[in-house]
Amino acid sequence: MTTQNAPASMYRTREGLGIWEHRAKVAAVGVGHSPTARRWDGRPETTVGAWSIMALRRAIADAGISPDQVDGLVLAAETTTGAYWPAGRPVPADIVNAFHQTNDPLDGIAKLSAEWILKNMPELKNVKFSMYGPGCMSNAIVVAAQAVGEGRAHTCLVLKGWHNFQGRYYQGGANAEETMPGNRAVGGLWGTPASYGTALQFAEYCHKYGKSHDMMAPFMANSRENGLRFPEGYWYQHRPEHLTAEDYLAARWIAKPANLFDNDIPIMVAAAYLFTTAERARDMKQKPVYILNHAASRGRPRSLTPTLDEVEAETASTARKLYEGAGITARDLSFENMYDGFSLFHQFHIEGLGYRGIKFGEALDLYQTDISISGPNPVSPSGGNIGSGRSRFWMHTDCIQQLQGRAGARQITGVKPEVAVSGGPMPLGGNFTVWSSTPR
Amino acid sequence: MVKQGVVPDELTKPFWDAASRGRLVIQNCKSCSRLQHPPAPVCDKCGSKDYLEWKQMSGRGTIYNYGVVYDCPVRLLQENQPFNVAVIMLDEDRSIQMFSHLPGTPVDKVPVGGRVEVIFEATANGQKVPEWRVVR
Numbered sequence: 146m147t148t149q150n151a152p153a154s155m156y157r158t159r160e161g162l163g164i165w166e167h168r169a170k171v172a173a174v175g176v177g178h179s180p181t182a183r184r185w186d187g188r189p190e191t192t193v194g195a196w197s198i199m200a201l202r203r204a205i206a207d208a209g210i211s212p213d214q215v216d217g218l219v220l221a222a223e224t225t226t227g228a229y230w231p232a233g234r235p236v237p238a239d240i241v242n243a244f245h246q247t248n249d250p251l252d253g254i255a256k257l258s259a260e261w262i263l264k265n266m267p268e269l270k271n272v273k274f275s276m277y278g279p280g281c282m283s284n285a286i287v288v289a290a291q292a293v294g295e296g297r298a299h300t301c302l303v304l305k306g307w308h309n310f311q312g313r314y315y316q317g318g319a320n321a322e323e324t325m326p327g328n329r330a331v332g333g334l335w336g337t338p339a340s341y342g343t344a345l346q347f348a349e350y351c352h353k354y355g356k357s358h359d360m361m362a363p364f365m366a367n368s369r370e371n372g373l374r375f376p377e378g379y380w381y382q383h384r385p386e387h388l389t390a391e392d393y394l395a396a397r398w399i400a401k402p403a404n405l406f407d408n409d410i411p412i413m414v415a416a417a418y419l420f421t422t423a424e425r426a427r428d429m430k431q432k433p434v435y436i437l438n439h440a441a442s443r444g445r446p447r448s449l450t451p452t453l454d455e456v457e458a459e460t461a462s463t464a465r466k467l468y469e470g471a472g473i474t475a476r477d478l479s480f481e482n483m484y485d486g487f488s489l490f491h492q493f494h495i496e497g498l499g500y501r502g503i504k505f506g507e508a509l510d511l512y513q514t515d516i517s518i519s520g521p522n523p524v525s526p527s528g529g530n531i532g533s534g535r536s537r538f539w540m541h542t543d544c545i546q547q548l549q550g551r552a553g554a555r556q557i558t559g560v561k562p563e564v565a566v567s568g569g570p571m572p573l574g575g576n577f578t579v580w581s582s583t584p585r
Numbered sequence: 586m587v588k589q590g591v592v593p594d595e596l597t598k599p600f601w602d603a604a605s606r607g608r609l610v611i612q613n614c615k616s617c618s619r620l621q622h623p624p625a626p627v628c629d630k631c632g633s634k635d636y637l638e639w640k641q642m643s644g645r646g647t648i649y650n651y652g653v654v655y656d657c658p659v660r661l662l663q664e665n666q667p668f669n670v671a672v673i674m675l676d677e678d679r680s681i682q683m684f685s686h687l688p689g690t691p692v693d694k695v696p697v698g699g700r701v702e703v704i705f706e707a708t709a710n711g712q713k714v715p716e717w718r719v720v721r
Contacts, residue, residue, distance in 0.1 A: 315658040316658055316660070320658045320659045320660060321660045322589065323589060323590055323661070323709055323710070324589055324590035324591065324592050324709065324710055325589045325590070325591060325592070326591075326592055326594055327591055327592060327593035327594040327596070327597035327598065327600075327601055328594050328596055328597050328623070328624070330589070330591040330597075330601075330714070331597060331600065331622070331623040331624065332623055332684060334588040334589060334591070334684075334708070334714060335588070335654075335670045335684040335685075335686060336588075336654060336657040336658065336659040336661075336662035336663075336668075336670070337652075337654060337657075337670055337684075338654065338656055338657065338658055339658075341652050341654065341670065344652045345650050345651070345652050345672065348650055348651070348652065349650050352697075397655065397656075398653065398655040398656070398667070399655060399656040400652045400653070400654050400655065400656070400670075401652055401653040401655060401667075401693065402652070403652075445629075447621075447680045447681075448621075448622055448623075448680060448681050448682035449622070449623060449672070449682040449683070449684060450672060450682060452649075
């Protein structure tokens with residue numbers, strides 16, 4: 146079975162498509178997570194492949210079905226947080242011997258193919274559909290939802306794994322070279338870290354709307370608090386430290402106005418979900434969470450880096466697509482779990498959504514209200530990447546668990562969790578999902 | 586502040602060759618009368634490759650925005666931290682951006698909205714690159 150990237154036809158990229166044809170006919174049921182680690186410790190049982198298998202098995206068990214009932218697998222093949230296996234370094238023999246290998250010796254260590262998963266999970270003997278949703282879980286979710294809706298798969302696993310090696314991220318590879326290819330050099334010679342573009346947009350945002358970086362502090366503290374209520378997350382498991390406004394504002398700059406905490410911490414982790422038809426989901430162990438719609442942003446900047454105008458136009462368009470296909474309005478959102486890694490663009494996402502009626506330039510004012518899980522305006526109840534480390538999937542796990550009523554200490558109490566939205570990563574370029582506790 | 590060297594590829598060679606001769610050129614679609622940067626194999630608007638040309642710019646622009654880099658991933662530039670990275674808008678089309686370290690401008694003292702003019706700096710392998718200087 147050859148696994149391909151999802152075709153463009155599986156994404157809802159345009160406005161005006163109407164109600165999603167599979168609205169509330171696909172449901173998320175099972176959730177499975179691996180542990181987290183700051184970096185790989187070199188053991189076979191902690192590779193991204195091993196942890197992905199663990200997450201998949203936990204998702205299957207969580208749904209209360211047997212592995213032979215699974216007939217689909219969607220995953221993102223890329224697993225790097227910015228760390229790359231050194232060129233020429235052989236894969237240790239104990240790793241090679243621990244798994245069934247594909248033709249690529251780094252499969253299961255620094256990348257993840259569907260072939261590798263299926264070779265190492267013989268219990269998935271009835272998988273007849275596999276596909277890549279490239280990049281991150283937000284993409285894989287959309288592809289899996291569409292695949293189940295279209296009948297390509299009936300009971301489908303969705304997977305994202307991350308590896309992180311020793312050393313500082315993005316400091317090796319091309320960044321350590323003396324030269325750069327001409328096409329990359331046009332915009333890449335200036336040594337900007339990953340958060341630079343977002344920092345620029347935030348600077349423009351503050352200038353335009355009269356806001357300031359310190360107004361982010363309540364959001365950052367709230368995200369960490371929510372992360373410390375997320376047992377699957379990095380900060381909960383390894384560094385149960387609160388983040389005060391003073392801590393946040395005293396942190397060193399990375400790309401001013403983005404500081405250390407505005408950048409999410411790269412970690413190793415894997416998560417998996419089990420999707421199936423709404424009809425089949427009713428008989429499973431966990432309460433179904435219905436997918437009302439998905440939408441994609443494929444916006445591109447006119448030139449080197451997105452301007453604030455481009456960001457705002459795109460987030461507003463994404464929101465219109467989401468609401469139109471789901472048949473809802475902003476008023477229907479119980480809570481939001483839009484992406485936050487980098488923290489300084491979370492406000493763009495929720496302003497585009499018009500969450501709690503806010504308009505452009507008003508999210509940082511919303512952050513000064515009660516945005517906790519017990520208040521009327523819950524913001525990022527998952528804690529996101531800021532609260533649990535870079536995975537780009539905490540927000541999806543949280544939406545599912547909140548709507549199932551099993552988010553534990555994170556369970557929202559200030560409002561009744563009924564409809565939520567999650568997705569990302571970027572305001573220009575991402576995939577988004579609307580979830581519901583009922584078919585509505 | 587010496588940047589990594591540049592190895593021009595087929596697509597961007599005219600841009601880099603012009604820079605080495607002290608000229609700033611930007612891709613232009615003659616059919617759409619539209620500049621585009623970074624360079625692409627086809628026009629972003631009409632999709633054609635047949636009408637693409639390289640058009641010389643005046644070398645004047647305005648500072649749109651900036652950030653200050655304190656934690657640079659590029660090894661060669663790390664000894665220069667912190668440093669400015671500004672976004673320049675070209676006079677010919679303010680939607681067309683170029684990055685600049687703004688040589689001569691103190692860190693975090695960037696005059697947003699200020700006027701700039703292009704200069705050309707040698708990179709680590711001698712290839713020249715467009716840079717920008719604040720016009721006093």
